[in-house]
Amino acid sequence: xxxxxxxxxxxxxxxxxxxxxxxxxxxxxxxxxxxxxxxxxxxxxxxxxxxxxxxxxxxxxxxxxxxxxxxxxxxxxxxxxxxxxxxxxxxxxxxxxxxxxxxxxxxxxxxxxxxxxxxxxxxxxxxxxxxxxxxxxxxxxxxxxxxxxxxxxxxxxxxxxxxxxxxxxxxxxxxxxxxxxxxxxxxxxxxxxxxxxxxxxxxxxxxxxxxxxxxxxxxxxxxxxxxxxxxxxxxxxxxxxxxxxxxxxxxxxxxxxxxxxxxxxxxxxxxxxxxxxxxxxxxxxxxxxxxxxxxxxxxxxxxxxxxxxxxxxxxxxxxxxxxxxxxxxxxxxxxxx
Numbered sequence: 001x002x003x004x005x006x007x008x009x010x011x012x013x014x015x016x017x018x019x020x021x022x023x024x025x026x027x028x029x030x031x032x033x034x035x036x037x038x039x040x041x042x043x044x045x046x047x048x049x050x051x052x053x054x055x056x057x058x059x060x061x062x063x064x065x066x067x068x069x070x071x072x073x074x075x076x077x078x079x080x081x082x083x084x085x086x087x088x089x090x091x092x093x094x095x096x097x098x099x100x101x102x103x104x105x106x107x108x109x110x111x112x113x114x115x116x117x118x119x120x121x122x123x124x125x126x127x128x129x130x131x132x133x134x135x136x137x138x139x140x141x142x143x144x145x146x147x148x149x150x151x152x153x154x155x156x157x158x159x160x161x162x163x164x165x166x167x168x169x170x171x172x173x174x175x176x177x178x179x180x181x182x183x184x185x186x187x188x189x190x191x192x193x194x195x196x197x198x199x200x201x202x203x204x205x206x207x208x209x210x211x212x213x214x215x216x217x218x219x220x221x222x223x224x225x226x227x228x229x230x231x232x233x234x235x236x237x238x239x240x241x242x243x244x245x246x247x248x249x250x251x252x253x254x255x256x257x258x259x260x261x262x263x264x265x266x267x268x269x270x271x272x273x274x275x276x277x278x279x280x281x282x283x284x285x286x287x288x289x290x291x292x293x294x295x296x297x298x299x300x301x302x303x304x305x306x307x308x309x310x311x312x313x314x315x316x317x318x319x320x321x322x323x324x325x326x327x328x329x330x331x332x333x334x335x336x337x
Contacts, residue, residue: 011090011249012048014110015047015068019323038063039063043065044066045066046066050067052076055080059084065084067084069245081102086104088108089107089108091247092267093245094107104329109319115198115257118257121202129202129203129295130161130201132198132205132259133166134189135166136167137174139206139207140164140176141174142210144176145177145285146288150285154182154289155179156181158296161183162182162205163185163201165194165197166188201259202296204259206263207263208266209240209241209242210241238283242266246266247268248268248272254309255306255312256313258303260295261309262282262291264281264283277304280295
């Protein structure tokens with residue numbers, strides 16, 4: 001049985017279908033939605049959008065009960081989280097936050113199985129270099145202010161366009177933070193075309209930080225007062241903000257397809273991109289500009305960086321290795337429970 005529903009994108013599908021496949025490859029018997037035979041399984045893993053009542057009914061049983069990517073924002077869930085045997089998340093950022101609710105928090109990286117092709121970087125006939133993004137609308141908003149400003153300035157002397165792949169039908173056309181001078185192509189995400197659309201991209205962009213100006217006035221005032229009173233900051237200090245559910249999944253897709261990546265300072269992306277031979281990290285406008293210039297001017301550089309990142313990705317994020325380590329940790333819970 002091949003678990004793979006291409007109509008479900010992102011972490012929902014990876015933790016349901018991909019993890020099911022990896023567990024089977026590791027010697028486990030796995031069935032999805034087997035409500036009539038729950039007692040026949042040793043471990044029950046609930047998905048990220050599960051009904052809390054279903055979980056509560058199972059907690060009193062003899063099986064180990066786990067949950068994928070809990071809704072931490074809903075305080076009603078927190079007593080349930082403390083009763084679970086384990087929780088599955090996708091990054092160190094998520095794990096660190098989750099540990100306050102449960103000590104058994106395990107990372108399963110967001111590795112895709114649906115992308116098998118690889119881009120070969122050659123000079124484009126028309127001289128155009130295509131920058132690209134894929135993901136949800138929230139991260140498109142994070143182009144403002146630094147990335148959008150960098151792209152507009154670079155358009156004065158580089159032939160660039162930006163392809164953005166997201167759910168237009170659900171969210172509408174992206175407007176906030178959209179560059180003004182560079183050509184932007186909006187592409188509806190579609191399981192039948194996404195791999196080929198991604199392969200049109202020469203350089204992958206992965207924003208993930210919220211501009212501090214997005215803070216509410218009260219939060220900003222509180223932060224400023226705290227910094228002034230307690231830390232005596234300098235004007236050139238970094239202030240970064242990212243959501244609790246931050247992970248490197250969008251970068252992973254580019255790594256798998258052989259596309260070089262520029263990411264902002266989201267922690268998980270440092271695991272690969274902090275090595276300058278594997279990619280680029282940028283925060284301020286000039287950092288984004290410099291990284292784009294170096295990659296845009298040389299298809300050879302794009303190929304080298306992409307190859308290095310893909311090799312590093314394959315070493316660090318072998319899903320079978322992570323799955324076997326997960327099962328070993330689950331086994332320890334069984335022995336001590």
